[in-house]
Amino acid sequence: MNNEKRLPAGSYFKKPVHLVKTSIRIQVILAFAFCILVSVLVGFASSPFFVSKDKRFDFTEGIVTIDESARELVRQFKQMNQDINGLVIEMGDENPDFKNKFLNRTGSGDWLSVPNGNTSSYHLTKEELIDYLINTPKQQNNLNAVITDLDGKILYKSNGVSDTQVDLPLEMKNANKTFIGKEHDENSTVTRLYPITLDGSKNYIIVNGIPKSTAYYEEETGVTPYLLGLVTFILCFYLITKRKMKEIEELALGLMEIAKGNLHYRIREKSSDELGSLAANINYMAFELNEMIERQRQTEKLKDELITNVSHDLRTPLTSIMGYLRLVKDHQFKNKTQLDEYVDIAYGKSEQLKKLIEDLFDFTRLTYEGVQLKKEKVSLNQMLRQLLDELDPIAKDNHVSFMTDLPKEQIMLAVDPNQMVRALENVLTNAIKYSTPPGDIHVSLIHNKHAVQLSVSNPCQTLSEEEVARLFDRFYRVDPSRSSNKSGAGLGLAITKSIIELHHGTIDVSYKNHIISLSITLPIHD
Incomplete structure (x- = not known):
């Protein structure tokens, strides 16, 4: 029995045909050779019709x-x-x-x-x-x-x-x-x-x-067959290259249209050769330019939002502080108890203002200046248990509770303890703050060979895809009115993302059926 492998029918011709389709140089050479062959055949075929006999001695x-x-x-x-x-x-x-x-x-x-x-x-x-x-x-x-x-x-x-x-x-x-x-x-x-x-x-x-x-x-042909061959060559070459020339013209018109600013215009990719590749590259360039402009517009929009949000978040506690201090200054209080109440409120608002300024400073330092991490070997599951114990009273005040699934063995990671505690605290605090009461916050830790994955999920209000995608944006809050019933300026998750990325990890968010999940992945070997 012959076990020799045979190529599929027609595969012998696929490679040459592919070369012809993808190389305009080979196409021009073949077109030139074909036109010469046709013109020679026309010249020879027409020669007998233009023969003249000349008498010689x-x-x-x-x-x-x-x-x-x-x-x-x-x-x-x-x-x-x-x-x-x-x-x-x-x-x-x-x-x-x-x-x-x-x-x-x-x-x-x-x-x-x-x-x-x-x-x-x-x-x-x-x-x-x-x-x-x-x-x-x-x-x-x-x-x-x-x-x-x-x-x-x-x-x-x-x-x-x-x-x-x-x-x-x-x-x-x-x-x-x-x-x-x-x-x-x-x-x-x-x-x-x-x-x-x-x-x-x-x-x-x-x-x-x-x-x-x-x-x-003596029979003489004359120049007529040669002229017919030349005319045939020119006509044949024109007809063969007409499609390519039209494609080049479309490329030129497309470039002019894109140069006018119409970045949504796309050139038709008619071939697989260099012209088709050029059309694809031009379309890709237009797409990238359009995306870049859209990103610039989005950046401008975010910058405007940033200025507005910072102004709002700074002005709100500052206005309260000034209001209560004015009451104190004008002696608008009935007794010492009311005076102490005004002072306590003003002090609380100043603490809120201080935290907002510190968060803004930390975010700027983490994002733009960079931070030299002071890494130590710590137990990640023990760090989580301590944080959960500390936050448990706050969770009960918000009518939610923690449900944990942490491994018993110690998971040792080289991290900056202060920065990692802050990142995890931001995630857990955010889950408490935005959980729909009553409800459970599920915290799980999975350990594999190359990484450790922390997942925090909690029930929440209905979120759109845009709101989920923007959760890590600086100064972004789901509450568009930025009401004060839930404190914070929208920097917590943005700071958390910066800290995780400094540890060469990743943080992702997903939302389904009123359940939002944050997933942090940290590599074991840094």
């Missing part, structure tokens, strides 16, 4: 004929110097006119007699032989041939040549020209010049003529 064969005739003449003159009899017999065998004219010729003169077998002979002069040789190319290929001395004087010439002198340097220059058959001018003369030896003296043989041409047709 090829002079290659005629030039070769002139070269061959010139070399043949040179060979014959060399043979004439070496074996004139053999040349004559060869000429007779190849040319019937030569044979008829000079074989068994009758008459007398300074003739060469060349035997041809046992019974016949050729009779001709050397000049006649030379004249016949240089006229043979004329008869066969319409060429002119002349023999000159070293000064350019014409010694022998073919029929039709009237010159008696040639310009040897010019003829040599013309003979050195290289001709390509398909580029040769149909009216240009081709010249060939070779040195020969005649009667022991050096001479030149010059052969020239106009080469014969062969007509042929």
Whole structure:
């Protein structure tokens, strides 16, 4: 049985497709390659419809004929110097006119007699032989041939040549020209010049003529298919990149809209490539800016509330103190007992004012200046029991009672005892103050390997989500009128949170079915 794992169908193509979708660089390269391919195919497909035939002439064969005739003449003159009899017999065998004219010729003169077998002979002069040789190319290929001395004087010439002198340097220059058959001018003369030896003296043989041409047709496509390919490339590239360009335009318009201050505007994320990532980043930036502005507005609002609440909480006891002191100053009392009552009330209000100022100072110091904790190993459950014992009379006065679930073993933590006592006292006092009487305040302590969790829950009045979320805000009280029937300025839980965080712990609040729970988590190893 084959246990080899197989990839799911289509997974071989997922990675390349993902790369294409997420990289605009690869998309542009592929689009460019595709447009080039389409434009080339269009160019090739349209080529047959724009072909034109152009008549051309090829002079290659005629030039070769002139070269061959010139070399043949040179060979014959060399043979004439070496074996004139053999040349004559060869000429007779190849040319019937030569044979008829000079074989068994009758008459007398300074003739060469060349035997041809046992019974016949050729009779001709050397000049006649030379004249016949240089006229043979004329008869066969319409060429002119002349023999000159070293000064350019014409010694022998073919029929039709009237010159008696040639310009040897010019003829040599013309003979050195290289001709390509398909580029040769149909009216240009081709010249060939070779040195020969005649009667022991050096001479030149010059052969020239106009080469014969062969007509042929050459097909030319022209520039139209290339223009069609170029237009196809531009059109194809425009259509492919149109969507991306529209996406870029939307990005630009979105940035302009956000720059105008509309931070709720969101750009559509149309792709997964760099443009889509850019759109997502711009949307995130707009969201963060909007959140930052909202936080600033909230901070301004909290600052205004802070000033209002501090003013109210300071003014209320101060007004009472001034009122009772004025009564004392104006002797508005009936007897010493009433005087003592006024003084006691004024003193109590001053104590309340002092505590408010101390809480404000402690909160500022804990939050902004920082506090150097003086940590000691203390028993957290013993600290809680002492606090519960001290607060039990106050709880009974408020018609509530403590229900505890504390472990028997000692839970030792390195904390600042004074600060931790204050934090726990604030939590328990707050539970007593805002519990709905009659009722129970449940206090539990859970110890695990890494942390200790203290939970305090109590029944309370109906709270909204906003009120629960703001319980740790400074100077916040659930009672919006900040009535004095429940003392405090709303700094207790804010101070508690600062102390817990200084101990690297956390404090959370939850509310459900008229039960509010505060949970403090402190790490065992600091």
